Amino acid sequence: MREAARRAGVSHNAPYRHFADREALLATLAAQGFEMLGQAMRGQTGRGMGEAYVRFALQYPQRFRLMFGGQIRLEKYPRLRAAAASAFDQLQAAFSAYGGDVRSAAAAAWSLVHGLCHLILDGHFAQRDEDFVKRVLAVVRFAVGPQRSL
Amino acid sequence: MREAARRAGVSHNAPYRHFADREALLATLAAQGFEMLGQAMRGQTGRGMGEAYVRFALQYPQRFRLMFGGQIRLEKYPRLRAAAASAFDQLQAAFSAYGGDVRSAAAAAWSLVHGLCHLILDGHFAQRDEDFVKRVLAVVRFAVGPQRSL
DNA sequence: GTGGTATGTTGACATCGTCTACATTAGAGG
DNA sequence: CCTCTAATGTAGACGATGTCAACATACCAC
Structure with a gap:
């Protein structure tokens, strides 16, 4: 909070006029991140969405970590x-044209790109270029x- | 650190005799987590490994978050x-029997289960039971x- | 002009990670 | 047994942080 105030050039308590507490500030930034995503x-469409997802995570790693770092309790905001x-609905809509267990397929696709982002950001892969992705x-x-396959 | 000391029933500085700083303590716990995983x-083998991975994350959510929360810089430890x-090598070994781009396939499998864990823990899915997984x-x-398929 | 709302400031408090200095304990070697 | 040393623990302090309460200012509606 104090750091935010510092960067804004105001006193250390000014942020409290706009956000209830630290978590509320972060939740706002995270929500903004989801809109950016x-x-x-x-x-x-299709794989392009997945690539866009990963590109976003690599472009704004801190924001991505904030959105999915588990520090903010979803229930509260x-x-x-x-x-x-x-954001997830967009991904799911891309699967709705296909029959079968759409929900599970969308969940799997989201999990795949999401996990890939995390592991790359954490440095668990030697490569992290777009080709690797x-x-x-x-x-x-x-x-x-x-019998279908996407 | 002080909380750890409190739980151990020692003074607030005792932990510094065993860990250089907070990050070193967390890194040790994270490493222990990777061994548990x-x-x-x-x-x-195969899907069973993925299920075990998810089961571990759901059983020890805090530990999992610590291991993959990005708070600890891998390079430093x-x-x-x-x-x-x-841990990742085990996963990759399960794919080595198949031809093709083993490394990419293993990375994809890891990403899939890893992302699934994160999204479940973050509460982004309505369901989180073993059947859903x-x-x-x-x-x-x-x-x-x-032409092959696993 | 007056009252209220939004916004900002100052000062204080408890807590935290970390540093320095000092104390205690335990074991090895004479 | 005595001493020296390393391991371990403690006390106190410092700066930084999130947060609260109290006070100030600016602006807008009536």
């Missing part, structure tokens, strides 16, 4: 939960229908 | 990096060979 995925759900994403198939 | 996956790599993992196929 949704914006980044807008218009993309309905606006935050809504922003996150809105494309190659990893290219490896998976989603069996949405009884 | 490796233990949990030992003996499992070689032992930690080694413990993490060792099984269903999500069942949806994906890994195209390891030119």
Whole structure:
């Protein structure tokens, strides 16, 4: 909080006129992040959405960590939960054209790109260039229908 | 640090006799977590390893967050990096029997289960029971060979 | 002009991670 | 047994932080 005030050039307590507490400030920043993420995925389809997701995480790593670092309790900030759900809905919509267990397929796709972001940011992979991301994403198939494949 | 000392029933500075600083303490706990994770996956194969991974995360959520929360810089703790790599190696070994881009396939599998853990822990999914996990993992196929499928 | 609301400031408090200095304990070597 | 040393613990302090209460200022509606 004090650091935020410092950067804004105001006294150390000014932020409390705009945010209830530290967590509320962070929740606002996280919600903004989810809107940015949704914006980044807008218009993309299929694998392009996944790549946009990863690109966002690599471009704004701190923001991504804030959004998904588990430091902010979703239950406490309905606006935050809504922003996150809105982003996820875009991903799920990309799967709705296919039959089968759409919800599970979308969850799997989200998990895949999400985990990839985390592991790259944590430095668990030797490579982190866009080619590596494309190659990893290219490896998976989603069996949405009884026989279908995406 | 002070809380740790409190729980151990010693003075607030005693922990500094055993750990250089807060980050070193957390790094030790994280490394221990990676060993636990490796233990949990030992003996499992294929999807069973993924399920074990998720089970571990759901059983020890705080530990999992510590291990992958990005608060500890891997570069600074070689032992930690080694413990993490060792766990990942198990996963990768499960793919080595198949041809194709083994490294990418293993990375994708790790990303999938890892992202699933994070999203479940963050409360982004309505369900979090073992059935849901099984269903999500069942949806994906890994195209390891030119024509092969796992 | 007056009252109220939004915004900012000052000062204080408890807590935290960390440093320095000092005390205690335990074991090894004479 | 005595002494020296290393390991371990303690006390006190410092700066930084999140937060609260009290007070000040600016602006807008009536």
